[in-house]
Amino acid sequence: MADISVEIIVFEIFTRVPAKVVGRCKSVCKTWYSLLSTKDFAKIHCSRSLISSNQRILFVGDLTCSVHPIDIQSCDYGPGTIVPFPFDDISIHSNLDGLLLVGLKRTYELVLWNPTTGAYKRLSTPDYHGFYEHMLDGVGLYIDVNEDYKVLHIKRRGGVYCVSVYSRSLDSWRSIPFVTKPEYLSLSFHWSSGTLCGDILYFRVSESLVGGTNVLICFDVNLEQFKEISFPPVRSTGVFCGELVNVSNELYMFVSNGYRVMSVELWKLEEEHWIKVLACPQVSMSLDLWCTMSHFMTNGNWLLMTKQGKLFEIEMDTKPFQCFYHVNCFRLKNGAMFLETVVSPTL
Template identity: 60%
Template sequence: MVDLSVEIIVSEILTRVPAKVVGRSKCVCKEWCALLSTQEFLRVHANRSLNSSNQRILFVGDHSISVHPINVQSGVYGPSTIVSFPFNDISIHSHLNGLLCLHLNNTSELLLWNPITRAYKHLSKPDCHGFFEHNSDTIGLYMDAYDDYKVLHVKCRCRAFVVSIYSRKIDSRRNIHFITEPEYVNPTFSWSTGTLCCDTLYFTVASAMLEIKMW
């Protein structure tokens, strides 16, 4: 019997397993944790996860999500797994790479949720960072150049924008300077959820007069 080196196990086996298994494997030892956290491993794992055998399609209902494996080439999907939402009375505001950004309607909190692993992360803090208002806030999700998952939160408060970016990698939030047309701060304007295209987030801004702008 041939013993496999740690490098072979990581590069040829663990790059092909689901993300949930990778997360558990980081607990084996410090060496595994370090190897599974490198940018090269994350890049290879992400590329191999794009194989049709690893793709899933979600059908969202009022109280649960139906998860189906799907063959991208044929368009055929397999038997479903029913996943309940982690909380009652929620709204889905955005999604990217399998993660959903949810709004808890009762408390105005935001959270990221992975319906495959059932794991979730609260984005709202006691200092009111991350709390979402339906009529004046919007959300955009994107990945930066370092493969860090980011949540852009645009808030309109007292006729001024307060914009923050949450980093999933370091679990922190920072405010950024935001420049846009002054009239867009007017409460008569509404902003759509951000759409990611070619590494840029786009928002549709519409007024009560049905005038539409792209930011």
């Protein structure tokens, strides 16, 4: 029988095994380490890792963090595994292909981190690029047409916007132009982290949870151009919040509305128009259970996340909808949904 070539072993076998197994295989010998560390290997392995079973939930404590699988059948978390936590305190802003974009709360630095491999890259520079300030900035992680992982950073300082893009391939920042309405410079507006869908990063810009203006700012990652589109046409009846999610590369928004009795609707963006997909009955919910939007829905039910990181189930009279939604930041408890991959924060 003919010998199997190294290329077949690497690109047909190892690209199909879990990321943690790849990490262990790198220690076998220098040849394997070299072959399993290439950009091409990481790209193919990542493309074959985009399945639900590789989704994990990361919970971040004060000094440690743990990674948990999700049991779709029971709608609960599996046993956690403690992973090395190289930071003191973080906020999680975005995730893509196993990379997390996080902010260090003590130093304000932005960092790209792969919690599966433990590798990370600080994006701060001596000329003050890569420093994030909570409630002032907007950030998003994306990949462009040249397969370069990039970070968009929208700074708001002293009534002036400064927009910069970090390139992983160049390991450097550069400024790009941004024109928007003057009122969005006001500190009364809050910018969400960016949600990547297709070739667009979407930012939710909200004046207030109760009343006020709500819009989406869209950034074309290849043309590097911005535009504004409206929120779904929902009349506010109290606390009003929209959470963006990417489902199979289509943009949806969960809109929660009310106070102690909440209504939740799911809207889908088609071109620049919103189409209502689902609406749940009004749900009585005390403020201590006030939820961030669900990170997945299965068997026809919505699962919402409480402040304490517990799942809260709302029964839906609809067909099963099998998909996962990512979570950027839990209320009072940091965490994120991510894929286990070998994608590196550096080249």
